[in-house]
Amino acid sequence: MDKEKDEELEWLEAQKIETSVDLFAAAKKQLQFLETVDRNRGLYDGPALERAIYRYNACWLPLLAKSVSEGPLVPPLDCEWIWHCHRLNPVRYKSDCEQFYGKVLDNSGVVSSVNGNCKSKTEDLWKRLYPEEPYELNFDKVDSEDVSEKSSNLEKCTKYDLVSAVKRQSPFYYQVSRSHVNNDIFIQEAVARYKGFLYLIKKNRERSLNRFNVPTYDVDLIWHTHQLHPVSYCTDLEKLIGKVLEHDDTDSDRGKGKKLDTGFSKTTAQWEDTFGTRYWKAGAMYRGKTPAPVTTSPYASNVLAQKITENEDSQKLIQLPELEVVEVLLEVIGIRNLPEGHKGKLSVVFTKTQPDSLFNVERRLTILSEVGEKQVASFQCEPTGELCFQLISSSPSKIPVSREPKNFGFASLSLKEFLFPVVTQLSVEKWLELTPSKGKTDPKPISLRVAVSFTPPNRCPYILHMVQPRPSCKGSCFFPIIGKSRHAKSSTQIVDETQTEVIRLQMSSDGAAQKQVIRVVNSGETRVLAEYNGSSWSLLDLEWSLKQVNADNPLYELLGTRLVKIFSGRKLDYEPKHCANNRNDQDFMTLVEFSKEHPYGKAVGLLDLRFGSIEAKENWMVLPGIVSAFILNNVVKKGGFDGFNATTKVAQQESLKTNGLKAESKQIKLVATVENKVKANTVNMETAAAIIAPEKGSGCGGGCSGECGNMVKATANASGCGSGCSGECGDMVKATANASGCGSGCSGECGDMIRAPNASGCGSSCSGECGDMVKAATKASGCGGGGCSGECGDMVNAKKASGCGGGCSGECGDAVETVGVA
Structure with missing residues (x-):
């Protein structure tokens, strides 16, 4: 004290x-x-x-x-x-x-x-x-x-x-x-x-x-x-x-062992030793390199002279709740009043008492004072409810594995207290007394010292998915829109993260030059939302128009109350960061708004053509974004049609084919289902101080020199790439045991990890393109020892999960040293 x-x-x-x-x-x-x-x-x-x-x-x-x-x-x-x-x-x-x-x-x-x-x-x-x-x-x-x-x-x-x-x-x-x-x-x-x-x-x-x-x-x-x-x-x-x-x-070299890296580590250690609080702060850490611009010429602001007004009738077609999101950094600092004679490995499982669409899983952290190594969790959630912590003791290795872990009790920390209705404090570090899960309250209760940092709440992007119901399935059974072409009257559901239907669309065709996008309701009532006039689409009662641009990039232009250009790939805020994933950029399109305020463009949406998802950052973008995504998904799926020249889409179509998009394959259905569920839990690894994946995992294994996958909702040891990965390696998607995107020596493009035990995208010495789930790697880290020359995630070297190991020569984050140094 x-x-x-x-x-x-x-x-x-x-x-x-x-x-x-x-x-x-x-x-x-x-x-x-x-x-x-x-x-x-x-x-x-x-x-x-x-x-x-x-x-x-x-x-x-x-x-x-x-x-x-x-x-x-x-x-x-x-x-x-x-x-x-x-x-x-x-x-x-x-x-x-x-x-x-x-x-x-x-x-x-x-x-x-x-x-x-x-x-x-x-x-x-x-x-x-x-x-x-x-x-x-x-x-x-x-x-x-x-x-x-x-x-x-x-x-x-x-x-x-x-x-x-x-x-x-x-x-x-x-x-x-x-x-x-x-x-x-x-x-x-x-x-x-x-x-x-x-x-x-x-x-x-x-x-x-x-x-x-x-x-x-x-x-x-x-x-x-x-x-x-x-x-x-x-x-x-x-x-x-x-x-x-x-x-x-x-000095801008953020490599491990370099001046910035060691200086940041020593500053962190000195700060925490002097003030007893964490040096890292949510929303204040390194975001990665500045994204490449989509244009070098500023947008001419006089193109749009019309007043920006939204069509109220169109806005009533869909009703989506506006959600707020905060970024959270969390570390468990210490423990006191632990019973004497305790044996076993301690960890803290944390979740939310009111799970939301952004954070609805249990995650685990070690305790700094117990293991001597910093482990910081990063996640996004709604600024509601409470964070709940449970102290768990697992059996020592000599005791039979069948013995159940011991739960010492739980404690909670209210988010609402700090963030709602107004922001009063963005960091808190305090002792939390545990309420025993069983038995009487101890006069000296076990306490956990927890450090939490938040960003102020911001509007949460809308994330929606295009799926088609299968008549043969009972209940909620979905599969992605990409697959075999359905007959003209088949409908596509647009659902939110809870799989609640937002709107249902279908493509109607009475000839090569007459096509319509129609909204369908259960009563059978329909409404035309878009019409093709032979060269472009008019959307939402002429409020917007979608046309192809005679240029390689952008591919399309969405013009209405605002000017939005649609670029192939992930651009600006969506540009892959750190060891970002194996997904081919041709799977994506970025919607970029140009205006007087944003003459070089502002990313307002992302289309994932492979899995049929739409992200819209602005409310005004939701409905035109949905309709445009539906149209463009059909264009890519069918190789283009009149007005949108098929030849300009050949490269995209071939890219989708080479990425294994076989019609209605079981693998694609599984990936789509899993990806749709985890989209909202994907963490943008923005910090120079350690942001690790759920338990033991991170972006790249040793020697990663390509782009490696982000850790997404893993529940055990996992990573985007294993040792030696020099190609593009897959995302970790909800792995349930030891897993990684690539195994040792992978130098080609490696598949996504898809919810498999003991698996990785590539096995040892894989030098070509490797299939999904190749049952290999075990534990993982950001970049392993020696030779990391790619862009690696900014992380604290946590136990069996770190940013970059020795020899990282690429864009590695401000790695914080391990044992006792932060």
Whole structure:
């Protein structure tokens, strides 16, 4: 208990650190600024970037140094972006300013171009000082004139490599771009954690310890915010630690044993030893590399002039409840008051007292204090009900296996208490007293110390599935839409995760040029939802149109109240991450909305053509998405028909065939059923601190150099790939025993693991394409020892489940060390 009090006192001492900046308000402004820059990506590279750097050195810094304007200065967006990146090397920025201008040029008296409504005075001053240089730079029409000679002739021009600085800072926005980051409670907690981060650095300085402290992304956001106020930052840090704290953003190698990896591990260990709380935080960990853009040219916003209004009559056709989702990180820290003489292996089984569509299984974690190795679970659930924990003791190996595990009792933690109706707290770490499953309450009850972190609730995507009822089956019997072509009047059910019917559709054809999509109800009443006019489809009473695009990608365009382009494969937010799975990208189509707010596209839906599922992120996308998915599934299944040229779909059709899509095969039925059930439980492995699969499992085994499957709802030892996998390896789908996507030495494409005991996609030394369920591997980890050169999941090295083993040379996460180091 004394240690816990000391840890609390350390935290309170850290919170006494003072900064001369309102970091909360400034962080909000920084997020808005980064969002604006991301809509003008010409500033990330190329001629616009070079011109911006020239204008920054030749115009903005001299103007700022003169500071002769009455009222606030407002920099042009391009100059502000370069200034932003320059200030994020505070030591270099300070020295450059002092060398050329004799003082640190501050942002006091400057208003961001994003927030400034008083540009006119600055623009007038700019025009008087620089009559040949426009105040606002048109990023799309930058002259290709060589500015390097002009820059070299500037009297006051930093030699700092601003091009490289911009390229290092450009990916940062992706890491902090999700909506929960802008939540007030999230930012308030980030400010407090930043003070804790500075406190650790202060303690290291006092002990003459040279440590490379690595922030989580919530802390890094506030650190950046502080640096953007250069005078305040210099003053605050010199007062705190006696020097200006450097911000080293030059190292981006996240491989195991590298500077970032070891620095993060040591920072985690120091934080948890000092404050007694977890360093990891839900929604603040590394998300993986920035997805590849679907276009390099911004969308012309004047294409859509019509007012965005939804057809109320169409919206009434389906009624789906709006659900919220939170991401959760969970770790069991310790145990106390365990009975003397206890023998057996302890673990904690956790579930929800009110299972929901996102989380409805039991999962298991070890206890850090018992095994000395960190194991952190990541999952998504609705922000309702309670998390329930049961302490289980399994028999020692010398005792017969038939002996039932002992249940020491249970405890619960309310999610509603923290998240509903308003968010009050996003992290909690506390002792939970166990209620015995049998017998009387002990005066010294067994207690578990549990650490839980949440993201603020966000709207949950709608996930629906296309299935066809089989007349011969009784009750609920489904099989996927892909299979043998049915006669024209067969109907397809669209069902939700509970297999409740949402809507029923059928394709009606009276000739090559006359086709309709019809909604059918049990009474026999029908309604036409889409008609084919010989070249395109009109949907929902002409509210939307679906047409083929004469280009390889995107393939189709859905135009209505919004513009949605449909791309082949998984794009943007759906791009496979870490050791993402074996599924051929031609199985998928991504729906991308283009607008003034999202000129480079925003992923709003995903179609899985192989298993007939639809995910829609927005309510307005649900009905047009369902109808479009139904049409496109028929196009791919039948190889195309009039208007949607069959020849452009040959590659997709062949891809589906080579992936084993035999009509109504038992295997495909099973995969579809299992996949449909587990879709909502799939976890996006976004964290640099360990996110592991249900019991013992993870993305890749040793030597994985290809794309390897995510762990999805496994109930025992499992992984996407076994040792040596260098091809694309299958997803782990609800395995019930030891399993992996690929066995040792797999270098080809390996099959999906489909709910099989003791199995893997490939057996030892498999070098070709391997069939599904090849009964091999046992235990697994993220990447095994030596030679991992692919993209591997970010995980903590948990017991028999880790991110990357030794020798990982690809994009491996910020792995946290195993025994006692976190």
